Amino acid sequence: MGAFLDKPKMEKQNVHGEGNGLRYGVSSMQGWRVEMEDAHTAVIGLPHGLEPWSFFAVYDGHAGSQVARYCCEHLLEHITSNPDFQGGGGGEEEPSVDRVTSGIRTGFLQIDEHMREMSERNRSGSTAVGAMISPRRIFLINCGDSRGLLSRAGAVHFSTQDHKPSNPLEKQRIQNAGGSVMIQRVNGSLAVSRALGDFDYKCVSGKGPTEQLVSPEPEVYAIERCEAEDEFIVLACDGIWDVMTNEELCDFVRSRLQVTDDLERVCNEIVDTCLYKVRRKPSTHTA
Numbered sequence: 001m002g003a004f005l006d007k008p009k010m011e012k013q014n015v016h017g018e019g020n021g022l023r024y025g026v027s028s029m030q031g032w033r034v035e036m037e038d039a040h041t042a043v044i045g046l047p048h049g050l051e052p053w054s055f056f057a058v059y060d061g062h063a064g065s066q067v068a069r070y071c072c073e074h075l076l077e078h079i080t081s082n083p084d085f086q087g088g089g090g091g092e093e094e095p096s097v098d099r100v101t102s103g104i105r106t107g108f109l110q111i112d113e114h115m116r117e118m119s120e121r122n123r124s125g126s127t128a129v130g131a132m133i134s135p136r137r138i139f140l141i142n143c144g145d146s147r148g149l150l151s152r153a154g155a156v157h158f159s160t161q162d163h164k165p166s167n168p169l170e171k172q173r174i175q176n177a178g179g180s181v182m183i184q185r186v187n188g189s190l191a192v193s194r195a196l197g198d199f200d201y202k203c204v205s206g207k208g209p210t211e212q213l214v215s216p217e218p219e220v221y222a223i224e225r226c227e228a229e230d231e232f233i234v235l236a237c238d239g240i241w242d243v244m245t246n247e248e249l250c251d252f253v254r255s256r257l258q259v260t261d262d263l264e265r266v267c268n269e270i271v272d273t274c275l276y277k278v279r280r281k282p283s284t285h286t287a
Contacts, residue, residue, distance in 0.1 A: 008275060014264040019044035020054050022133065025263025029271050031239065037061030038237060039072035041130070048080050050134075055079075057130030059196075060146050060237035064124030067197035070115060071126055075196075078114070079107030079132075094134050097222040104132070104141055104220050109209055112196050112216035125190075125198030128218065129160065129235050138225055138233070143218040144192045146237045151250045153229040159246050160221065162238075163194035170194070177204045179213040186213050194218075232257070240270065243277040 009030040016025045022044065030036040039059045046053040055076050061068030079085065084095060084103035095103075108128075115122065127144025140148045142160035149159035163170055165181045170193035174186055179201075182188035186201060194215045201214035210217040232253060240249065249270070256266045 010272075010275070012268055012271065014268065015040070015042060016264050017042060017044060020052055020133070022054055023263060024056060025265075025267045027264060027267030027271050029275070031275055035065060037065040037068055037124075037126075039065070039068040039126075041072050041076060043076060046076070046080055048085055050080060050085065052135050054133045055130065056133075056233075056235060057128055057141070058146055058235045058237055059126045059128050060144065060239075061124060061126040062192075062195075063198075064122070066119075066122055066124045067115060068124075068126040071111065071128060071196055074114075075107065075111050075128065078111040079104050082106050094136055097137070100132070100134075100137075100139055101220045101222065104139065105218060108143060108196065108216050108218050112202075112209065115197060116199050116202070122197065123200055125192075125195040125214070127163075127192055127195050127237070129237075131233050131235060133225075136225060138223045138230075140221045140223065140233075141218050143194045143196065143216065145241075146235070147241050147246075148233065148235045149246055149250070150223060150233050151231040151254065152226060154231070154254070156246045156250050157230075158221065158223055161219065162241075163192055163215075163219075165191070165193045167193065173211060173215065174213050177207055177211060177213045190214065236270075240274050243274050 013028045024042055026040050026042060028038055038061055041057040043055045045051045046055055059068035059071050082103040084099040127146045129146035129148045130141040131148055132139040140160050142148060145162040145164055147160050147162060150157045165171060165174060165186045166184045171181050174181055179187050185191050186193060196216050198214045202212040204212055256269060
């Protein structure tokens with residue numbers, strides 16, 4: 001109640017860029033929400049000897065924008081400042097998949113704990129979906145119910161898994177922490193089972209950070225690049241995926257790319273299409 005506007009705010013924020021053999025476009029729109037709670041990161045050339053690497057992420061905030069904004073500004077540094085990432089990225093050999101995966105996971109846990117120490121009163125939270133792209137690999141990263149996918153050779157090659165409280169493994173962790181899943185929500189309230197922030201759901205005594213009602217642990221998927229067949233990556237919040245399947249969105253993007261190479265325009269068309277597919281949805285953000 002009271003969480004939506006009488007009419008959507010359709011002004012968009014757009015960003016685009018290129019480098020490291022990649023091009024990207026970003027579109028974000030507040031939509032029906034009373035506050036814009038989403039944020040994004042797009043960085044070509046990473047610090048700590050990772051100049052050939054790139055990082056893109058979308059943060060879908062809830063109960064406020066504080067966590068999404070902080071992650072937008074600081075998550076990448078928490079990841080790349082890990083010893084697993086320092087050095088090694090600019091030479092002939094890439095860090096191993098295990099090292100990169102470990103560094104990403106540690107970065108998520110570190111920033112979550114850092115935000116808790118900064119403000120115990122902050123009740124906002126945010127999902128995070130990202131892509132870290134090296135010369136050899138694509139690391140798709142997900143924490144929450146935003147989603148990332150890779151289109152290759154005219155079809156959906158891979159997509160991340162949404163972290164919903166009703167998922168069996170997520171539900172088991174929630175129940176082990178003394179919680180419950182009602183109306184497909186954590187304790188009948190929160191619609192995601194993994195997120196950064198949301199500290200009201202991370203205070204079960206005797207449980208580690210990844211054993212709480214809501215976990216800040218991301219899932220990381222390493223995919224070998226295939227430059228001859230890789231077409232595009234989509235990172236988007238649930239406002240997109242709630243109204244379009246993986247296949248529908250990929251077909252939509254592919255059809256638009258046949259008539260324009262303006263990635264901002266393509267992202268804007270995705271956001272507008274999803275807004276009109278349903279009367280009232282959360283803010284939409286895609287990259």
